[in-house]
Amino acid sequence: TIKKARAGSNGQVNQCVRKDLNKVVDFIDIEDITEKVSLCRCWKSKNWPYCDGAHGAHNKATGDNTGPVVVKHKEN
Ligand code: FES
Incomplete structure (x- = not known):
């Protein structure tokens, strides 16, 4: 049986995002993060896997409350 997801028409x-692939997986080397990086969790970013602020329009249009995960170095 086909499981139905909870989002999308x-x-x-x-x-x-990359609909030609069977699965979207991204790798980011931790050494390449100089200060912090915001990663998209709404799947609407045109700069995937990074957040480009598209979650704002998505949230406004749908009443959702999505936002990025921010990965950063510990503050000393
Ligand atoms: Fe998707 Fe910001 S654009 S979380």
């Missing part, structure tokens, strides 16, 4: 959470 076709039941898919991911509506636009």
